[in-house]
Amino acid sequence: MKNELIIFDCFGVIFGEIAPVIFERYFSPEEAKKLKEKYFVPADLGEVTLDEIFDSMAEEIGISKERLISEWNELIVLNKEIVPVIEKFKEEYTIILLSNAPLGFVEKLMKDFSLEYLFDKIFISCNLKMSKPNPEIYKYCVESFDNKFDKVYMIDDNLNNLKPLPSIGITPVHFTSISKMIDDLK
Secondary structure: OEEEEEEEEOOOOOOOOOOHHHHHHHHHHHHHHHHHHHHHHHHHOOEEEEEHHHHHHHHHHHHHHHHHHHHHHHOEEEEEHHHHHHHHHOOOEEEEEEEEOOOHHHHHHHHHHOOHOOOOOOEEEEHHOOOOOOHHHHHHHHOOOOOOOOEEEEEEEOOOHHHOOOHHHOOEEEEHHHHHHHHHHH
């Protein structure tokens, strides 16, 4: 087994994106960016719950909370092709999940889709009261192991989350496809 760590992002890598898709349905890119900051930055830090976001977002969009939740749930799509890839990586690497997300959401997905076994540890921003791209969250994850890894990779679809990584010794891997990710890790 390699003395290397691979950190996976959740949304945009293991599952499809959800919140950005909802915002794009109803708002311009500029409005969507502001609303992401308004709703999901506090949620990612554990300051508001997903249910509170649904209340506020439904009102902002002008639809019922039930409809919003229905649209949200329809967007929960597992990237099934990545599961066997992570299983194979787990034979050689230490694997963790690091996600920005509201309280309980990722944990529920991991349980509902029976994915917990893929990861040696799971870190969710709301539980840590810090979120990507804050360099401290990456350091916290790496330092949670007694081991000093020879190499650490972070796989994320969001380039902003990858920008601070070289300065803290983590190799960024921009996820655009599984084949590209595999090539980038070689």
